[in-house]
Amino acid sequence: MPESILVTGGAGYIGSHTVRLLASQGRKIVVLDNLVYGHEQAIVDESVTLMKGDVGDRALVERLFEEYRFTAVVHFAAYAYVGESVTDPLKYYRNNTAEPLVLLETMQKHGCKVFVFSSTCATYGVPDSIPIVETNPQRPINPYGRSKLMLEWVLADCGHAWGLRSACLRYFNASGSSADGLIGEDHDPETHLIPRVLMAVTGEIEYVEVFGTDYDTPDGTGVRDYIHVEDLAEAHALALDHLAAGGESLKVNLGTGVGVSVKEIIEAVEEITGNKVPVKYGPRRAGDPDKLIADPSQAKSLLGWEARRKDVRDMVRPAWAWANGPRKGRYDH
Numbered sequence: 001m002p003e004s005i006l007v008t009g010g011a012g013y014i015g016s017h018t019v020r021l022l023a024s025q026g027r028k029i030v031v032l033d034n035l036v037y038g039h040e041q042a043i044v045d046e047s048v049t050l051m052k053g054d055v056g057d058r059a060l061v062e063r064l065f066e067e068y069r070f071t072a073v074v075h076f077a078a079y080a081y082v083g084e085s086v087t088d089p090l091k092y093y094r095n096n097t098a099e100p101l102v103l104l105e106t107m108q109k110h111g112c113k114v115f116v117f118s119s120t121c122a123t124y125g126v127p128d129s130i131p132i133v134e135t136n137p138q139r140p141i142n143p144y145g146r147s148k149l150m151l152e153w154v155l156a157d158c159g160h161a162w163g164l165r166s167a168c169l170r171y172f173n174a175s176g177s178s179a180d181g182l183i184g185e186d187h188d189p190e191t192h193l194i195p196r197v198l199m200a201v202t203g204e205i206e207y208v209e210v211f212g213t214d215y216d217t218p219d220g221t222g223v224r225d226y227i228h229v230e231d232l233a234e235a236h237a238l239a240l241d242h243l244a245a246g247g248e249s250l251k252v253n254l255g256t257g258v259g260v261s262v263k264e265i266i267e268a269v270e271e272i273t274g275n276k277v278p279v280k281y282g283p284r285r286a287g288d289p290d291k292l293i294a295d296p297s298q299a300k301s302l303l304g305w306e307a308r309r310k311d312v313r314d315m316v317r318p319a320w321a322w323a324n325g326p327r328k329g330r331y332d333h
Ligand SMILES: NC(=O)c1ccc[n+]([C@@H]2O[C@H](COP(=O)([O-])OP(=O)(O)OC[C@H]3O[C@@H](n4cnc5c(N)ncnc54)[C@H](O)[C@@H]3O)[C@@H](O)[C@H]2O)c1
Pocket: 008, 009, 010, 011, 012, 013, 014, 015, 032, 033, 034, 035, 036, 037, 038, 039, 053, 054, 055, 056, 075, 076, 077, 078, 079, 080, 095, 099, 118, 119, 120, 121, 170, 171, 172, 173, 174, 175, 187
């Protein structure tokens, strides 16, 4: 019998790329997504069942467990706008921390003990040292990061209490899109750097604002570790296999180990698109650390996972193809 996996938030950006990979491996996938930010069209495999609904809807989650007898849950569903989490923290604690408790209670009731969780490098806050290893102190500096860290703690406690085995995958900056251009990144509003730089090229926005030029980095702009969304997807498949085989809970960084500045992203976009990017230099964005770079070696030793693409141009190229593809970077067009 194929594995039966519940993927929450599977109609979103990272979730939809992961769903495609998992379905292509012959796993039965049921997506639970309320479509607040997700897109029905991002589910392209006919074998995948999409259920529109909320992770906190106990009756619906119970019904799904009754019907599909899930062997594992992959949990992407969350809100992820750092700025909004500062002005409306309860929205984040409710959706990212409280609602998943309903899911975990249902898993406990049904004896489902495998959970793969979308955590984030935002749980580290401003790191003491670079590259960031998993034992770096976790001191998030905004409610979004805290809402995610709390769920990491919940998972550890459920592990001790009833044998839940979890993989906390701490993503760095997800980027890129599927190689065939069929699915991609479509957030509304879009706040992420690479799509915004591309929007400045296509004229969808007048210019891209560079948030801060006085950081303690080689060129003064913020440095991040951009990881291809299809590389992230592979890590989920490996984490599921590890846990299904009886492997222990783990917490791993998912990044390339390469730091790229905002200016370098703009240069890569200019090289790939052949267009000058209209840029405006502005002040720092509140709550942005100067640099976040992963040490991804633990993911390699525990899961055998390593980023296939490490050159940021390999992330910008598919994002540009998606922005120019039949959907022009938007599912609803
Ligand atoms: N994008 C990144 O760079 C990044 C980095 C680190 C961590 N993450 C985490 O990865 C996950 C996926 O991120 P993404 O960029 O794909 O975001 P996304 O917004 O594209 O996807 C999240 C999906 O979850 C759904 N959702 C939200 N709350 C829900 C709920 N209560 N019930 C059902 N569905 C719900 C949304 O409709 C959306 O489809 C999130 O948990 C995010 O915090 C993202």
